Amino acid sequence: MRALTWHGINDVRVDTVPDPEIINPRDAILRITSTAICGSDLHLYDGVIPGMKQGDVLGHEFMGIVEEVGPNSSLEVGQRVVVPFTISCGHCFFCQQQQFSACDNGNPVENQDASEKLYGHAMGAAFGYSHLTGGYAGGQAEYVRVPFSDVGPIVIPDGLDDEQVLFLSDILPTGWMAAENAGIGPDDTVAVWGCGPVGLFAVQSAMIMGAAQVIAIDHHPHRLELAARFGARTINFEQTHVDEALMEMTGGLGPDAVIDAVGMEAHGFALDNVVDAVKQKVGVGADRGHALRQAILAVRKGGRVSVPGVYGGMLDKWPLGAMMEKGLELRSGQTHVQRYTRDLLERIQRGEIDSTFLISHCLPLEEAPTGYKNFRDKQNEWTKVVLRPH
Amino acid sequence: MSTDQTSDSAPLRARKDDKADGFTYVGRSVTINRPRHELFAFWRDFQNLSTFMENIEAIEFTGPDRAVWTVRAPAGTEVQFETEIVDIVDDTSITWRSTPDSPIKTEGRVTFADAPGNRGTIVTADIGYTPPAGDLGRVVAKLFMAEPNIQARHELKRFKMLMEAGEIATPINHRN
Numbered sequence: 001m002r003a004l005t006w007h008g009i010n011d012v013r014v015d016t017v018p019d020p021e022i023i024n025p026r027d028a029i030l031r032i033t034s035t036a037i038c039g040s041d042l043h044l045y046d047g048v049i050p051g052m053k054q055g056d057v058l059g060h061e062f063m064g065i066v067e068e069v070g071p072n073s074s075l076e077v078g079q080r081v082v083v084p085f086t087i088s089c090g091h092c093f094f095c096q097q098q099q100f101s102a103c104d105n106g107n108p109v110e111n112q113d114a115s116e117k118l119y120g121h122a123m124g125a126a127f128g129y130s131h132l133t134g135g136y137a138g139g140q141a142e143y144v145r146v147p148f149s150d151v152g153p154i155v156i157p158d159g160l161d162d163e164q165v166l167f168l169s170d171i172l173p174t175g176w177m178a179a180e181n182a183g184i185g186p187d188d189t190v191a192v193w194g195c196g197p198v199g200l201f202a203v204q205s206a207m208i209m210g211a212a213q214v215i216a217i218d219h220h221p222h223r224l225e226l227a228a229r230f231g232a233r234t235i236n237f238e239q240t241h242v243d244e245a246l247m248e249m250t251g252g253l254g255p256d257a258v259i260d261a262v263g264m265e266a267h268g269f270a271l272d273n274v275v276d277a278v279k280q281k282v283g284v285g286a287d288r289g290h291a292l293r294q295a296i297l298a299v300r301k302g303g304r305v306s307v308p309g310v311y312g313g314m315l316d317k318w319p320l321g322a323m324m325e326k327g328l329e330l331r332s333g334q335t336h337v338q339r340y341t342r343d344l345l346e347r348i349q350r351g352e353i354d355s356t357f358l359i360s361h362c363l364p365l366e367e368a369p370t371g372y373k374n375f376r377d378k379q380n381e382w383t384k385v386v387l388r389p390h
Numbered sequence: 391m392s393t394d395q396t397s398d399s400a401p402l403r404a405r406k407d408d409k410a411d412g413f414t415y416v417g418r419s420v421t422i423n424r425p426r427h428e429l430f431a432f433w434r435d436f437q438n439l440s441t442f443m444e445n446i447e448a449i450e451f452t453g454p455d456r457a458v459w460t461v462r463a464p465a466g467t468e469v470q471f472e473t474e475i476v477d478i479v480d481d482t483s484i485t486w487r488s489t490p491d492s493p494i495k496t497e498g499r500v501t502f503a504d505a506p507g508n509r510g511t512i513v514t515a516d517i518g519y520t521p522p523a524g525d526l527g528r529v530v531a532k533l534f535m536a537e538p539n540i541q542a543r544h545e546l547k548r549f550k551m552l553m554e555a556g557e558i559a560t561p562i563n564h565r566n
Contacts, residue, residue: 021565024557072556089555093423093509105555109544125559135561145563148555 002389003057003141004368009047012058012369020137020145025072028149030083034162035062035139037368037385038085038170039196040263040310042376044130048264049312051114051130059140059387060085060127061169063162067143074150081153083146084337085170087125087134090151100124101334106148107134124334140368142389154341157349164348166386167197167355173340175201175261178308179209181331182257189213191246191255191298192232193291195223197358197384198308199261203232204353206259215249217242220380226357246298254300262291263309289315296322307332358384365389403516403539413497413518418543422550423510426502429553430481433500442548442558445541456489469526471496495520513549515542 005015020029038061043049063082066075075081088095089105106125107115115123115132128138137144146153156165175198182190182202190206192199195218206214207230216227217235224234235245246255289311296305296319305328323330347353360383363371371385402410403417422429432438436457440446447460447468455475463469471494477485487497498517505512551558 018564020563023560023562023565026555026557087559089551089559091423091554091556092550093421096423105551106559108559108561109547109551111561112547113540131561134559137561137563147559 001142002365003137004059004365004387005054006044006052006056006058007054010045010373012045012372014366014368015055017055017057017141019143022068022070023145024147025070026148026150027070028066028073028075028146028153029068030062030064030081030139030144030146030153031067032062032064032139032142032144032389033080034064034166035059035141035365035387035389036166036169036171037061037140037371037375037387039198040129041372043264043310043312045372045376049130049132051132051135053131053135056128056130056135057137057141058128059138059144060129061166061171062127062139062144063156063166063169064139064144069149072150075153075155080156082156082165082168082341083127083139083144084152084154084168084173084341085126085129086152086334086337087127087136087147088151088338089148090338094124095151098336098339100336100338101126102336111135126334140365140387140389142365152338154345156345160348161356163356163359163386165345165355167201167358168337168341168344168348170335170337171197172201172344172353172355173337174198174308174335175203176205176340176344177333177335178202178259178261178306179205181304181306181308181333182206182259183304183329183331184209184211184257186210187212188256189215189250189253190257190259191215191217191295192227192259192261193217193295194261194263194309195220195227196261196379199259200226200230200358201355202259202261202308203227204230207231208347208352213249215246215255222380223383226383229357242294243298250300254298254303256300257304257306258295258299259306260292260295260309264288264311264313264315289317293317293319296328299326299328301326303328305330308335359386360384362386362388401514401516411518412520413495414520415516415518416539416542417498417514417516418539418546419512419514420546420550421505421509421512422553424553426504426511427481429511429513430484430502432553433484433502433549434478442552443545444548469494493526513546515546517542 001019003017066077066079069075086101087106088100088103092104094102101124103124111131111134112122125134127136179202188211190211192202195216203214214232216232218224219238365387374382375385402415445462447462450458458472461469472489472492473486475486483501485499496519500515503512548558
């Protein structure tokens with residue numbers, strides 16, 4: 001089959017690799033109809049996530065048609081499904097708490113050692129996202145092996161296009177959980193850093209949850225326009241002092257909740273960010289945390305900090321004093337996708353959530369390397385790229 | 391087996407000086423979301439152990455409580471040793487040790503205890519071993535790897551996967 005493979009920093013290629021097969025009883029094999037490039041794939045593209053090997057198949061947002069099933073899969077051949085990026089067994093303590101991304105049993109034993117050292121506990125598993133999260137082949141390919149296929153995939157009813165449901169695999173539930181972690185109430189102001197796909201879904205989710213005001217922060221005019229379409233007020237950080245604007249737009253109180261949908265590759269030329277960027281380049285495992293620091297300083301006393309943005313290593317200059325003195329709450333985490341898919345599918349069916357507005361480009365799989373390059377370099381226009389392997 | 395402790399309630403395997411009675415101790419606790427009786431019964435049927443202990447080549451019973459273990463070692467070699475069951479407490483613990491004429495000196499215990507709330511069962515393995523001298527000793531040292539805890543930890547995690555998920559997770563994409 002043809003598949004997008006990682007070969008090094010800024011080097012992804014479409015190669016011919018062997019087709020996947022059923023290995024374990026709960027497996028299914030999917031023929032991919034649509035797969036997206038995720039903002040977090042760019043962290044792999046930029047080489048800031050460790051544990052990648054040459055030839056790894058990328059991609060964790062995908063959907064397709066069930067082609068083959070193992071004896072303990074609950075799926076049937078021919079069903080059309082969207083697959084969560086988190087690989088979760090459904091039976092461990094964490095899955096039973098609905099903390100699916102913390103599943104104990106998805107990450108193969110041999111791949112748990114590195115993150116157990118790095119984080120104190122082994123990470124859960126994900127498709128196409130380094131050997132720290134299992135070393136599983138991803139879905140930017142013609143076919144993919146889906147472990148625990150009786151737990152993750154959600155069957156899509158007829159009458160919905162791929163574009164309407166594809167993002168149930170990651171960015172839609174990620175934006176939703178970001179808003180949920182912000183603990184939004186009806187009179188709240190919520191500020192969202194980053195108007196990439198997750199930030200835009202967080203804006204949309206916060207509106208649905210009844211926020212009085214959502215303020216979106218970015219530097220790409222088109223992405224700010226998309227946020228404004230959902231009723232958000234906007235701040236372009238290249239034109240405006242974000243901290244001053246937020247104080248003025250909240251009557252001197254500060255936002256009740258802040259969402260960092262940027263992650264470890266924050267842009268901008270603030271002094272702290274330049275230092276972070278240099279350290280990240282020389283490979284000391286340092287994250288760039290300018291957006292998160294700014295969010296923590298901006299949020300009101302007693303406010304909530306939600307972090308859906310991806311961080312991988314260590315961050316220094318953490319505003320711990322602000323955190324403690326202001327009495328903040330911090331919630332974060334990889335998305336517990338399986339917890340949200342059914343509810344979000346119903347909201348899509350009712351027309352409550354629109355996920356198609358984001359897609360700017362659809363490309364055949366063969367053009368995936370162009371898609372990666374432009375998604376990273378032309379973020380104003382290339383808001384979301386969908387690949388079609390078949 | 392020895393649980394000699396002073397001012398510290400931590401198990402021997404977690405202590406900086408993990409040696410006692412000439413043995414080095416390794417081991418691990420895992421919490422498995424299954425009933426205690428079920429886990430004990432699976433482990434008690436020793437033939438099952440090879441389903442999650444990857445290095446076991448064969449288990450041959452030489453008596454009701456005695457077995458010869460053939461374990462794969464690096465570079466295509468094999469190591470054999472004989473153990474006998476010293477004590478079994480139903481649904482609670484299984485204790486074994488090597489027989490006096492076994493080439494490898496080892497002793498171990500696996501215990502099963504109810505976890506708090508609805509978290510299932512805490513399974514703990516404590517394994518003490520003394521590598522023999524000479525060439526065999528070097529093979530055994532390699533077998534248990536530079537960090538002996540790795541093997542115990544991997545095997546218990548595979549046991550947990552098998553018991554909770556019904557299969558052992560793997561990123562392998564092809565059968566051969």
